[in-house]
Amino acid sequence: MPRTRAGRAPLTRDRVVAAASDVADAVGTQRLTMRLVADRLDVEAMALYRHVADKDDLLDALAERVLDRLNDAAAQLPGPAPGTPWTAVARERVLVAREVLLRHPWAPRLVHERGTMGPATLRWFDDLSAVLFTGGCSADLVHHAMHALGTRAIGYNAELLDVTPTGAEQDGEEMLSAMSAMSETYPAITRMVAEIAHDASTTLGWCDDQAEFEFGLDILLEGIERRRAAGGDGPPSGATGLSP
Amino acid sequence: MPRTRAGRAPLTRDRVVAAASDVADAVGTQRLTMRLVADRLDVEAMALYRHVADKDDLLDALAERVLDRLNDAAAQLPGPAPGTPWTAVARERVLVAREVLLRHPWAPRLVHERGTMGPATLRWFDDLSAVLFTGGCSADLVHHAMHALGTRAIGYNAELLDVTPTGAEQDGEEMLSAMSAMSETYPAITRMVAEIAHDASTTLGWCDDQAEFEFGLDILLEGIERRRAAGGDGPPSGATGLSP
DNA sequence: AGAATGTTGTTTATCTTGTAAACACCATCT
């Protein structure tokens, strides 16, 4: 049994990356420093360099680690009942990935920043591609689909419209007054917000991220399936007059 | 006429941000330092701090600046001919944004990293929302649509599948051999690549980013329009059996 | 005009962070 003095378990690349994951959970990727990771392992910062080439390498490994988790989660899934349409299979896969990703708020950004294309990422895309192939999609269509899904393929949608209320209490009153001030400058947004806020159908006061995610995912899967059924990778005939 | 000694034009926040944009064009956002920006203005680094609070503030301003350019470009667009479907109008807007964004390779990542929600961003989304409203979309649908489009709304699709060949020459021969080595581990990806590479229909050896972008965009617009026509924001009836 | 004041860029200094280099400790092999 390998032991370093004082009975400490020996450092390994895996333990280093795991510690980095903990640190990221605690303070985010931005504030992650080599010293913080080392501290968590009760070790000096320089010790990490025996196991990772440099910080970049560590972050890459961290991103890959997350993808590993996605693959783990996907492997847990029961095989689909016979006759299940491929869209449902893909959908479930992506949603499971999302569950995992949401446990690490920093993960989407990190994975995206470092265009990680390691074994874990390849495995993920390979399995997802296989689902589409099995569903009868052509190679071209599978390819397009992977691009179209983008980060959604791993359960995350990069968006700007994160209108998550910032800090201060938003008690409807105050918000509406702020809104009316904006209504001349941004009439469409104001209208959108006002009408949505009006009927309380939305689960959470504002945007139900999960619902929005599924909305976009379903449109994409639906569109891909239509193209498959139409037998090509162009738009299905009788579509809505897009792509002039 | 305000003049500093030696006849240098005075620094302004705008000039600082413009310089930062130049530096970013030259070396990317990652390597952008305050000193580099200062150098470009023939000034000491600390001088910048009279005009921006700190580096974060500068980067935020830089992101907003890009969005300003999108708005400029959109303002150039001729009004749509009467009777043009809203999808075509939205499509053109988004594609114009893309043209602008592609002039600054660093822009997408930057804009995404800092969830910029300044005036320029609001203007962009307000104008785009207005297009959907005019097309007859409900407030709910507009809202969903903005989320579904995600970064695509500003002409950029965050994706992982950036299989841009890395550096070395890929002369088909060598690539295929590498592929066959992978074919056991990643059969679906291998199949996809092989079949696509086979017919040379793809413009650039690999992925035509523009085509992929439009593919995804069209699916989304099409799906949104179908939901509008169906009169709700749920999936249109008679769809393909998604969303169980 | 001349002094007070404000503005804007400069100098100097500090703190954080990544990482190289040399070193120290321990285990195993000869």
Next chain:
DNA sequence: AGATGGTGTTTACAAGATAAACAACATTCT
């Protein structure tokens, strides 16, 4: 036992952001 190799530590430094004091000019007030 002595050599060797792997692993963590200490020391040291360079890059970069930024605070603080300062300098030079412009503007304003008397």
